[in-house]
Amino acid sequence: MEKKDQDIGLLTKAIESINSVSSTLMQYYQNLEYKVKVLTEEVDQKKQLLDSILDSIDVGVIFFDKDGVIRLMNDAAEGLLGAGSDTILGGTSLHAEINEEMVVPEKGNPFQALISSSEVKGGSDGSTIGKVLIFKDITRLKRLEAENERNRRLSAMGELVMKIAHEIRNPLGSIELFANLLAADLKGTDQVDYARRISNSVRSLVNTLDNMLRFSGEIRPKMEFTCINDIVRETCDEFREVLAGSSIELDLIDDVKYSLYLDKGLIRQALINIVLNAVHSMPEGGTLRVIIMQQEGSDDVRISIRDNGFGMDEETRMRLFEPFFSTKDRGTGLGMSITLGIISAHKGRIGVDSFPGKGTEFTILLPLEKRVDKRT
DSSP states (O other): OHHHHHHHHHHHHHHHHHHHHHHHHHHHHHHHHHHHHHHHHHHHHHHHHHHHHHHHSSSEEEEEETTSOEEEEOHHHHHHHTOOHHHHTTSSOOSEEEOSSEEEESSSOOEEEEEEEEEEEETTTTEEEEEEEEEEEOHHHHHHHHHHHHHHHHHHHHHHHHHHHHHHHHHHHHHHHHHHHHHHHTTTSTTHHHHHHHHHHHHHHHHHHHHHHHHHSOOOOOOEEEEHHHHHHHHHHHHHHHTTTSSEEEEEEOSSOEEEEEOHHHHHHHHHHHHHHHHHTOTTOEEEEEEEEEOTTSSEEEEEEEEOSSOOOHHHHHHTTSTTOOSSTTOOSOHHHHHHHHHHHTTOEEEEEEOTTSOEEEEEEEEOOEEOOOOO
16 A cells, blocks of 8 residues: 555656646747747848838849749839849749840830849858849939030030130121221122122121130120110111022011110020021021010010921921031031020020921010000
C-alpha cells in the first residue's frame, strides 16, 4: 500500500511537471507567435514604405532576380515604358529597347535617358541575388541644354552682328544722302528714277540693319506724347513713293486722331516691318489698307494693316514671330520678331489673321492715353 502511494505521488509529480513544461511551451509559443506577428507587421510596413518611396520618385526602377526574371518595377517605370506591371512582372522582357542613351518602348514614345545597371548582393555570403536597372527621362534636360547652347551662340552672333551693322550703317547713310541730293539735281530728267531707286534700296538695307541692331540689344523705348496718326501717315507716304509705278495701292483710313506715349522711331520700325511683309505677299499687285480706330469695348488704339496677298498657312502663322523664321530666301527672319518686341515694350499686343489665298491682316493694339476730337 505504501509503495502504491509512492507510485501515485511520483505520477502526480510527473503530470505536474509535464503540465508546467506544457504551460511554459505554450507561453513560449505565444510569445514567439507575437514576435512573428510584430516582425511581419514591421516587414509589411517597411515593404509599404519602400513601395511608396519607389513609386514617389520619377526614376524608373526594375529588379531582375538571378535568373533574369522581373520581380519588381515602380510606377515611374510603368509610365516611362508605357506598359503595366501585370504584363511585365514574372517575365524576362521589358517590351522596350534600351541602350546607353535611349529607351525605345514598344508602346510609347522614345526618350533620351540616363541609364544605370548594377548587381544586387544578398545573403550571408554576399552572393549576387539579382540586378537592378535604373533609368530617368532626360529629354527635357537635353532640350534645355541644346537651347542654352543655341542662346549662347546667338548671343555671340548678336555681338558680331552689332559691330558689323554699325560699321555698315554709317556709309549707307552717306549713300542715301547723296542719292537724295542727286535726285534733287536730276529732277525733271529721265535719270531721276535711278537716283530714287538707289535711295529706296539703301533705305531697305538700313531697315534690315535696324532690325539686326534691335535684335542684338534690349528694346528700351523712349516715350513721348505724340499723335500715332502722324507716324502712320508719314510711313504710308514713304511707301507710296517706294511703290510708285507698281500695281500696289496703299490706302489710309483715320477719321479720328489719337495721341499716346510711345517711341516714334520704334513704332515706325514696327510699321515698316509689317508693311514690307505685306508688300512681299503681293508680287502681282493688290491693295494694302491701313485703318486707325479705337478698339471696340476697350481703351486701346487699333491699327489694322490688311493686304490681299497670297496669305499664310497655319504653321507659318504660328511661327511668324519666331526669331530667324522666314519664308523668303533672302530674309533674315528678324523683322516680325522685332515687331513683336517693340509692341510688347509699349505694353501693347499684336495679332495676325491669315488664310492661304485670302490675304493677311495684322492688328496692333496700343494703350490709349488721350483722344483728340474728330477732324473738321
